[in-house]
Amino acid sequence: MRWLVGTVAETVPxxxxxxxxxxxxxxxxxxxxxxxxxxxxxxxxxxxxxxxYSIASPPGADRLELTVDRIDDGEVSPWLTTVADVGDQFExxxxxxxxxxxxxxxxxxxxxxxxxxxxxxxxxMLRHHSASGSTAAMHLVYSAxxxxxxxxxxxxxxxASPHRAVTITLTRxxxxxxxxxxxxVDADMLAELxxxxxxxxxxxxxxxTPFVEAAADALVGLGHEAARVRTERFGPTGG
Amino acid sequence: xxxxxxDGNATAGALxxxxxxxxxxxxxxxxxxxxxxxxxxxxxYARAPGIVMRCPSCDGVQIRxxxxxxxxxxxxxxxxxxxxxxxx
Numbered sequence: 001m002r003w004l005v006g007t008v009a010e011t012v013p014x015x016x017x018x019x020x021x022x023x024x025x026x027x028x029x030x031x032x033x034x035x036x037x038x039x040x041x042x043x044x045x046x047x048x049x050x051x052x053y054s055i056a057s058p059p060g061a062d063r064l065e066l067t068v069d070r071i072d073d074g075e076v077s078p079w080l081t082t083v084a085d086v087g088d089q090f091e092x093x094x095x096x097x098x099x100x101x102x103x104x105x106x107x108x109x110x111x112x113x114x115x116x117x118x119x120x121x122x123x124x125m126l127r128h129h130s131a132s133g134s135t136a137a138m139h140l141v142y143s144a145x146x147x148x149x150x151x152x153x154x155x156x157x158x159x160a161s162p163h164r165a166v167t168i169t170l171t172r173x174x175x176x177x178x179x180x181x182x183x184x185v186d187a188d189m190l191a192e193l194x195x196x197x198x199x200x201x202x203x204x205x206x207x208x209t210p211f212v213e214a215a216a217d218a219l220v221g222l223g224h225e226a227a228r229v230r231t232e233r234f235g236p237t238g239g
Numbered sequence: 240x241x242x243x244x245x246d247g248n249a250t251a252g253a254l255x256x257x258x259x260x261x262x263x264x265x266x267x268x269x270x271x272x273x274x275x276x277x278x279x280x281x282x283x284y285a286r287a288p289g290i291v292m293r294c295p296s297c298d299g300v301q302i303r304x305x306x307x308x309x310x311x312x313x314x315x316x317x318x319x320x321x322x323x324x325x326x327x
Contacts, residue, residue, distance in 0.1 A: 097263060097279070098261040210243070233245045
């Protein structure tokens with residue numbers, strides 16, 4: 001797979017730490033919802049650093065969107081989130097990964113479970129669900145530390161429809177009038193918000209490794225077939 | 240340093256430099272415990288000079304992959320069978 005050049009067309013701050021980069025990638029071959037790209041930055045002395053980022057835009061969108069969470073001691077994310085500006089260019093390779101994808105070719109219900117910036121590939125699935133007019137029931141359960149850490153907050157609110165639901169749970173602090181959930185995603189929450197295993201939903205879990213292990217274990221513990229619980233731990237090298 | 244593993248699907252870009260298909264969709268049978276699942280579901284330890292991929296069932300090493308600017312080394316001794324979808 002060859003490296004392509006992306007040009008930043010727009011930057012959209014999502015939270016204090018996360019930024020969406022809208023990119024023009026002339027030879028982009030198209031992608032599936034849930035896939036990622038590798039981004040490579042090369043310094044003048046030839047030193048190169050490479051990281052993976054999930055694609056936030058749905059298949060067929062005009063521009064490729066990456067939402068990047070800043071890792072303060074990282075090598076790539078600080079540049080992407082604080083330096084990269086309209087007109088800047090960098091190398092990327094993709095789309096990558098045919099496993100953690102939702103194509104919308106059946107009507108089985110879909111449970112999306114995201115922690116932190118693990119919401120990004122799940123947002124691509126929600127957007128694909130919306131753009132394709134899917135009638136499969138899709139429910140996102142999204143865990144963030146505080147309301148200020150919620151990525152895509154307005155866009156997620158606008159996503160609600162008879163076939164789509166979004167539940168946000170705040171784990172550290174929440175406003176006193178917060179009407180959403182509080183606390184970590186656990187088996188009780190997933191039993192309440194998800195579907196019974198007999199319905200055979202597709203489950204996609206994305207986030208930091210401990211979050212993914214806990215949520216995926218809880219889903220399997222509730223009786224979901226392990227093969228229907230697809231996971232993506234952050235990576236590959238953080239930052 | 241964070242040493243927690245990632246999913247095998249995180250290695251699709253690196254392995255894609257060697258294979259002409261998405262190798263993370265290929266299914267391995269673990270040589271240690273015979274567990275059978277897609278490479279995307281293996282535990283990938285990628286925060287190192289190379290990539291080590293372990294079986295989520297028995298923790299045995301299935302794949303080791305190291306790349307330099309001139310060549311790559313791929314050790315598959317932990318895989319008994321590799322099933323490649325669509326290869327007929």
